[in-house]
Amino acid sequence: MTDNRGVPGHSSRRSSVHQHHRGNIDFSRWHFDIDDVLNPFLPPPPWHWLPRPVSHFFGYRGDQPPKTIGNLVIAFWALIGVFCGVLLISEVSLHIPEFQNHHAPIIVGSFGAAAVLEFCAIESPFAQPRNAVISQLLASVIGVTISKLFALTPSAHSKPEIAGSLSCAITTMAMVLTNTVHPPAGATALLAATELQEVGWFLIPVILLGCSLMLTVALLLNNIQRRFPVYWWTPHPLVKPPKPQLQDVEKAPKIKQGSDSGSSDFEFSEPMQVVIRQGRVYVPDNLWLDADEKEVLERIGERMQQ
Known part of the structure; x- marks a missing residue:
């Protein structure tokens, strides 16, 4: 046996090999x-099952192409929508005693930015x-979680700027990983950790109620002359593509005699198929082709390889 530990430069060569393998891992291309x-x-959205006047206000248009609308119409409905959305959230908050008991604001400031998106940039x-x-x-x-954690330590509780920065950063990372980027949410996380500590966990129902009211107004007003939303979950279709019903072309289809009267007709249990793939042609054993037909199929297979 040969001990390589005494060979000069062996450990350095081994280290360089490990570094080379590590260098091949490109972390910048990782994607989730x-x-x-x-x-x-x-499941796919059920809007097409609803009556057309109802599904219209859920953003469903069927096969209708999108309409081109000038910025004057957009400005008009943005004016009406932002006013109604912000006013509705504020009025509802003022008439809920629990909101006052938990020191909740009339409206969380981030809803101002959310209103601009949901009534102006509705296709974003x-x-x-x-x-x-x-x-x-x-x-x-x-935001509330970070605020509660910082409140456990007096030294940390005295530095809300760190809590706000951390909550905004973690929220941004979470939005990127969940495909739910929404800039006003960064403001919500920042406010939760810096200015709304007294509200505590009650901030969650306050935010959810505001989102629900804003979305309701957006569905009603944005669908009068425009379309909202463009999609509810993803722009990609959720309908599962049907699985191809291809038989095993390597094997000839099963055949059986048609009747007991001795007729020579054959009834195939499955339809015969000729399958052309890149460079290969599959033909059932009981399908006879002449030389010209085989040549045509082979040419098609060769063209698919190009």
């Missing part, structure tokens, strides 16, 4: 898409219901 995990289990991915609701839920949970 949560939709690849969730979408196969989600940031404005779609999934982004607008889930991101705000994540932001309120993360």
